[in-house]
Amino acid sequence: MDHQNLNARGQEHHLIEYINGFRMHAAVPWHTVKDIFIPVNIKEKHHWIFAVLSFSERCIFFYDSYESSGYYAAVLAEIEKIAKIIPLCLQACDFYVKKGIDLQNHPRYKDKESSDMFDVLFEDDLTQQPSGSLDRDVFMVMYAECLSYGHKVIAIEFDPNALRIRYAALL
Structure with a gap:
C-alpha cells in the first residue's frame, strides 16, 4: 500500500484524526504518550487481537489469544496492513516532529525506510483460549488491562467468567 492509494481511499484522513486526538472522546494526541493500544478485529475469522504500538522501541507488539494455523494467514494479513498504514500517516501529520524524534539521527529510526519504521513482534507464551471458545474479546481486554497497569502479560490460568x-459489578 503506497501513500497515493492510502490517500485516495480516504483512510489517511480518518487515521490522522485519531493520531491527532480528534476522533475519540477520551483520546489524546499520539505524540503525547509512550504507547498506543490498538484492538484489531480480524473480521473474516470473527476474531480480535491486541496490538501495542511502542514508539520508544520502534515496534508493534501483537497479542493473540488464539494461535491456530487456520487463523494465522488472516491475522498476518491484517497486521501487515497496520504496519504499512501507520508509518505513512505518522509522517503525513508530522508526528515525528511533534514527538521530537529526528528520523535522520535517532539510533532506532535512522537506518529505516519510511514505509518500514516499525518492527512487528508476536508475543509468545500467552494464555490461550480453548478451541471453539467465543471469549476472544475478553482475552483482548485482559491483555489491555494488564499492560495499562504496567504489568507484563504472562501465561496464567485465566477465568473469563471472573473478568x-x-x-x-462495575456497571
Whole structure:
C-alpha cells in the first residue's frame, strides 16, 4: 500500500484524526504518550487481537489469544496492513516532529525506510483460549488491562467468567 492509494481511499484522513486526538472522546494526541493500544478485529475469522504500538522501541507488539494455523494467514494479513498504514500517516501529520524524534539521527529510526519504521513482534507464551471458545474479546481486554497497569502479560490460568463478573459489578 503506497501513500497515493492510502490517500485516495480516504483512510489517511480518518487515521490522522485519531493520531491527532480528534476522533475519540477520551483520546489524546499520539505524540503525547509512550504507547498506543490498538484492538484489531480480524473480521473474516470473527476474531480480535491486541496490538501495542511502542514508539520508544520502534515496534508493534501483537497479542493473540488464539494461535491456530487456520487463523494465522488472516491475522498476518491484517497486521501487515497496520504496519504499512501507520508509518505513512505518522509522517503525513508530522508526528515525528511533534514527538521530537529526528528520523535522520535517532539510533532506532535512522537506518529505516519510511514505509518500514516499525518492527512487528508476536508475543509468545500467552494464555490461550480453548478451541471453539467465543471469549476472544475478553482475552483482548485482559491483555489491555494488564499492560495499562504496567504489568507484563504472562501465561496464567485465566477465568473469563471472573473478568465478566468483575466488569458487570462495575456497571
